[in-house]
Amino acid sequence: MKISTLNLMSMLTLLISYSACVVSQEKNSLQKTYIVHMDRSTMPGSLDDHSQWYISSLKSVSDSAEILYTYKTVIHGFSARLTAEEAKSLEGQPGVLSVLEEERYELHTTRTPQFLGLDKSEALLPESNTVSEVIVGVLDTGVWPEIESFDDTGLGAVPSSWKGECEGGENFSSSTCNRKLIGARFFSRGYEAAYGPINGTMESKSPRDDDGHGTHTSTTAAGSAVAKASLFGYAEGTARGMATHARVAIYKICWLGGCFASDIVAAMEKAVEDGVNILSMSIGGALSDYDRDSVSVGAFGAMSQGILVSCSAGNSGPFPESLSNVAPWITTVGAGTLDRDFPAFVSLGNGKKFSGVSLYNGKALSDSLVPIVYAGNLSNTTTGSLCLTGSLVPGKVAGKIVVCDRGLNSRVQKGVVVKDAGGVGMILTNTASYGEELVADAHLIPTVDVGQTKGDLIKNYIFSDSNPTATISFDGTQLGVQPSPVVAAFSSRGPNPITPGILKPDLIAPGVNILAGWTGAEGPSGLPADTRRVKFNIISGTSMSCPHVSGLAALLKAAHPEWSPAAIRSALMTTAYSTYKNGEAIQDVATGMPSTPFDYGAGHVNPVAALDPGLVYDATVDDYIGFLCALNYTANQIYTLAKKDFTCKLGMKYSVGDLNYPSFSIPLETTSGKGGGSGAKSIVKYTRTLTNVGTPATYKVSLSSETQAVKMLVEPESLTFSKLNEKKNYTVTFTASSMPSGITSFARLIWSDGKHVVGSPIAFSWT
Template identity: 70%
Template sequence: MKIQKYLFQLLLFISLLLFPYHINVKAENKHDQLERRTYIVHMDKSHMPASFEDHHEWYYSSLRSAADSAQMLYTYNSVIHGFSTRLTDEEATSLENQPGTLSLVPETRYELHTTRTPAFLGLGINDKLLPTSTSQGDVIIGLIDTGVWPELKSFDDMGLDPVPSSWKGECEEGTNFKSSNCNRKLIGARFFCKGYEAILGPIDESTESKSPRDDDGHGTHTATTAAGSATTSANLFGYASGTARGMAPHARIAAYKACWLGGCFTSDILAAMEKAIDERVDILSMSIGGSISEYYRDTVAVGAFTAMKKGILVSCSAGNAGPDSGSLSNLAPWITTVGAGTIDRDFPAYVILGDGRNFTGASLYSGKPLPSKLLSLTYAGKASNMTSGSFCMTGSLNSEDVKGKIVVCDRGGNSRVQKGLVVRKAGGVGMILANTEAYGEELVADAHLIPAASLGLKGAEDIKKYISSGRKPTATIGFSGTELGVQPSPVVASFSSRGPNPLTPEILKPDLIAPGVNILAGWTGKVGPTGLDGDTRHVSFNIISGTSMSCPHLSGLAALVKASHPEWSPAAIKSALMTTAYTAYKNGKTIIDVATGLPSTPFDYGAGHVDPIAALDPGLVYDATVKDYVDFLCALNYSSDQIKHTTAEEYSCSSSKTYKLGDLNYPSFAVTLETTPENQDRKAMSTMKYTRTLTNVGRPATYKASVSTHTASLKVIVEPESLSFNTINEKKSFTVTVSADSMPSGTSSFAHLTWSDGKHTVTSPIAFTWI
């Protein structure tokens, strides 16, 4: 009995001792959970001490020296070099300061939702504001391009209603393409090659399908960007993982193949446009470089005029000739001309030099990583006997100078990915793609075939100086997967073509910008993601860049507006997209031009970056009719024949009427002023007047005008200062009087005119150029 009592007291004593300990352990664990955060730790494997046989051991030792109780979650061997772990702030600081640690990136919660552009544009957040899927399904987007790859899930028609009764097209059969390849999503497909064959001879059907099938990839990419069905688990080699969907995922697609491996010929393009118009598409998307000849000589402009007459909005790419000024194409005012901006997603890659410096670039490389040791580094300009050797053109590199080395190649002259193949053929093992001044800090990611990363101008120049320093330059390249939430975004892409309008300076172009950099969308099963002969990889999605990508974004968004407002004209839809576009970030600062790092201007972004949710309810629109565009042609002093060539109809200009280019009812203003070179001290004043008409498409309201100018040398007066609308579709006119001091030729300045009723803001850019 005494023994039992003794054991009970002993157990009680032990329990009393342990009980507070359990409380303290739980408290410490809770405290630990509150204080620790997960980090992705990027390590420079080249800094691993020789005492470690394995980099995993080194990672573990580094972590233990900074945080003894921390545990590794994962180690990474290819996407990055490093590991993930949970650390307190103090432990994170300690680890970050250790030799070999490149950076610690706090983990961010990502939701697999879209391929990013719908979410970036606010569509994922505000889907309840969008037109219903039924009304979207009534809209047909026609794309003139390189065809389609119909087997992709992006063309799945599950859940779609029957094809709209308005559709008059069909699915044309040909090589590797049957009528059964079409469905309720891909409702039509045709091909046009007579012009092509007349010049280059019969199509070689062993290398190219004489049918709507896409052997290039471009057409599939643009089609799925505009209206691809939602597809889960989309990615390119693990990059940009998520659910892919087009801008108008319930709209129908009609593909018109007029572009072949040898190019796009105007006779085929015009035939395709005609067929699309006859078959009653609602939106016509053309990511094709246009002419800068007079409108009556421009096939795309001519075909687009007819489309506009039939109520079809035509969206075209602005071109990839930026950042040079006046580099635009597709200039007709009845075309919506789209430039390119970035989104808030990057694909970081790291260039680490032997002197310890680290530069962040971009890459989609997914193959075998470089060895852990630092490798010799050289500049292509020093490894070639050719004057253009720095660009890594075919056959330009000396094998003895690049074998086993990482080679720095200047961007330009040939394909970015092709440069890597040139390096590999010469015996190089990696490439750093160096931006030149023309590209600034723009980073375009590519699915390279050798370990490679693109770098902005500043980093590239630093690396070139390092190579020339006289030391034995070494480097390595690491890859870091996908990064979201990148800021600032958007920025204007360096390659995006710029104004002023080289043909008609009185019309501001581009009209606006949309996402066009590193865009994930569907791809052909015929060629690899680079399109190069040596690329044998096959993917369902690809990431590419260009105004070719921004154009179908706009086309799909225009389809959403059309679905909400089927009665609107192409000009009204265009106006809604333009006047609701934004030109500044949430902090009020103007969108950056990545080519210069400076604030961009309306010559770069037009009316601004598209905002689709705002465009569904613009309040007011600047509408235009066929007569308005004919009057514009009259203002150009076109002859009756030239007008007929443009419009395909007989129109004449009245001899009793004065026509002015500035009076076209356009949603933006471009003012050209003459410089007075003599006696500049007097600053001769120029005055010009413009008339515009607004149509109410919203509630009854009174709108008040306000003007923001960027310089004191301009004076802009709006009369009347307020407009009251009582009924839907009511029209009210106003005048804008511009007075400006004489400035040196080539000078530009900008202002913005905004009409607001307290809910809607209807904004138009005003660009001034002295000539």
């Protein structure tokens, strides 16, 4: 067959186009998102603005790369898709401080006002019209605006300081916002660059919350009061946020595939420009140096403009050094329990009865005993006890209660697996990784969650009885549970893995079984099989404790609008409590033993006391820059965080310990021997500055310690303040004996005028 010249040219054109497409696809598969930090002071004078400079810098290494976002507020620079070679080449361009591969962050997934004492102290709280001037920005999965928690009844005009807007999009109208929910935006360029266009059948490309997490955190921080709220009758009462009159602004940064750094920074930037006063972020990623962690860099920029940033500590406890968000300019929040529980019971055929927890509300089992089996006995695999999808044989579990071990898949998903195999109920038992921690869930099958000890006893019964039987029952909501609070086992712990000289977390707040608003797009379990729809849900995590502190910070900002973020955090920390009323230390549910400052930081938040702390440990941007100098940060690294040129002074002694922080963490020298105390002594001096935010008074210091290995001397022993905002310095000298590596000990320093108690935890670690 003869091919015409025209046809041949057409074929060649198609071939060339196809080849170019293949090359483009291959390049796209090699590209990743990078965040480029720029030194704006070095922009060539021939250019009119920084955006032009960023574009020309990018084009110098790639003709096809496009900028995702430009940043000018919390960071200086831009984000773009690049190959590794292009990123490396860009890093050598003039004015480029660093080129960092984007990190993916994950979510850290009522009774609270009464538990915190807010219901009994209305007279001490700031006026509602003052609180209504405070704007809490929440970076999360978006918002479900139709629920009553965003009712704006009684609120006046939107604060004049607000510069934001309500963005429309899929399933979300720009007219949805009101005087409570004053703004909503979404950020998806980074996410879509990594995963492709958002699938509108699975999630909304808009501020709409299809997950529930963002609605839960935002209503916890500042939701309006809603009477007779509950989840299936559990935890019934008035649901309200910590700052019921504060305004809420939503920034959707998290999608089905996670939360991407380029989107997070863009949202933080816009929130600062919009005029928020508090930023609440219940997310976390892998630990890295402060100038390489996008949340840390963005938080520094927000802090420098007077915005307090509250972040969750993470859900990787009870393992040590498991924290996220440890920068000292971030308020890092761990999780504790409430004095409320949702008891459920397992009754065995041998007459024994064990208590656990559950939020199941469907048809209950009869009082008649039914056969019970342990999933671990039904499989030869090492994961057989976990009730993973497809792991149960219907013929072996039909009509029976199945005992499943916690781990790998979600707790509620295990019940779905049991149900699909014909099981009639589930007992979910903790393994050593979870100890005695109990987290209630809205199960889809009659289920009781029990701790490790009770779980082992139930398994022993199954192993030893030829015909084991059981039944399950439920007992609603129980109040007044003691001891409370206790540190949640999942709450991430110190020591601080980045800077051991800064104690983290800063404090703990309620984070277990928290009732708050929920999305209408997901059932309470979040599983596809869960077709139930609720207005409120009960979930747990440091994601839940973080917005408690965000909302309480809003109350403090309303009462003291002149306070800096450091002053607000100081007030929350120095008034926190670490013991029960009987003087015993707050317990750690993971061990059943007393917890330590590595678990709870300064202690459990006490908002009423925080409104009048007496004294605060304040800190400025320059104080944090001095801290960076103590870490030997370069001028470029400091510019990345502070957005200004600064060179640490030669010959000046910078000390991490001298950062004006409300807590103390002292890494000490170790001895190689098994004994301690006989080697050379370490002498460390820390200086702190206290600012009077109360009436004139004289404060005297007191010290308590659990160790003889460290002698402490405070000079002077008393401080007299004669006027508001007066500052006084003091020095603590720690003289420590050498001890074996791994030893820790704790102490507490208190300044008191007889009315105010200004407490600081002290953590010693020989490492």
